[in-house]
Amino acid sequence: MIVPGSSSQSLAAALASELDRPLAPVEFERFPDGELLAATPEVETGSAVIVASTTTSDAHLELLQLQDALRESGVSEITTVLPYMGYARQDSAFEPGQPVSVRAVARAVSTGTDRVLTVSPHEESVLEHFSVPAEAVDGAGVLADPLPELTDPVFLSPDAGAIGIAETVRESYGEGEVDYFEKVRHSGSEVEITPSDVAVDGRDVVIADDIVATGSTMSGAIAALEAPRRVFVTCVHPMLAANARTKLARAGVERVYGTDTIERAESEVSVAPALAEAIRSR
Structure with a gap:
């Protein structure tokens, strides 16, 4: 049984198709006082896979509620798939008195699951904060699929950390x-x-990264290029917050391609096959 979070409904459906498993009914409600309720009526007992990108604080709480609802219904084994793991970049206490936010999040998620899968985290070291088995799934393998035919291409990452x-x-x-x-x-x-x-003069440039959030770093990188033929952006997690897409367009980006870890108009390819393989491998 595949249980979708509200932010990952398309990916959950794709994963259910890949695994030939039923898609569970889910209900999402917000009370007048602002409190959330995520419920899974009529679920089957046995094992379940929750698919929920934690793109907002509400999404984090919703995930915890789905985990608890499944346990309450008698589900014996839960795998939690975090296509995009929020707070993963807050992996240090940068100033005195600050939390290691990813550690706090991982501890909370661990209490309601037996296994965690997350796609292309910014640093794989974040997996160490979970108290249950946790595994990273590479989502970059499909990023070339939607690219058009390129002329003498150059593939660039915005920094050395994303060269892979x-x-x-x-x-x-x-x-x-x-x-x-x-x-x-x-x-x-x-x-x-x-x-x-x-x-890059006269050549097609593809800038690849794990996440495009505000678009500022990517736009700065593009501005440093001299006379490229065309510029494309491809990323695993197309967060594209606020006016990020406009920044990239103004910088001269022809197209932005992302996966469905965060469901956006730019989500051209799916990580469902990679997730299905990881789930089957256990």
Whole structure:
């Protein structure tokens, strides 16, 4: 049985199809005082897979309620799939008195599940905070699928930390160079981007990253390029908060491609097959 969170209904349906498992009925309600209620009426006992991206604080609470509802209904084994794990980038106490937010979130999620899968977390070290078995699933393997035919392509990551994603996209596409930008963060809002040494004049550029949130870093990287033919952005998690899509369009991005870990108009490819393989492998 596949149980969808409200933010991951399309991905949950795709995963149910991949695994040939039923999609559970779910109900979501908000009371006049603002409190949430996520319920799973008429669920089967046995095992269940919850699919819920925690893109908001409400989504986190909703996930905990779904876990508890399944336990209350007698489900004996729960796998929690976090296609996108919120707070995963808050993996340190950056100032005295601050929490390690991802640790707090992982502890809460662990109480209601037997296993956790999450897709391409910013740092795999976040998995260490769960008290149940936790595994990362690579979502970058499908990012090349929607790309058009490219001219002498260059695959770039916004920093050295994401070079593996650019390499994966390049390998899936089948040709092209790979490089990355040097990024120096001077403050929470000030980032310096140094251009890559690869010449991009007249060439198609694909910038690959795990997540595009505000679009500021990506737009800065694009501004550092000299005379590319076309620019595409591909990412596992298309958060695209606030005016991020407009920033990218103004920077000259022709198309943005993402997966369905966060369901957006730019979610061109699905991580359902990769998740299904991970679930079957147990």
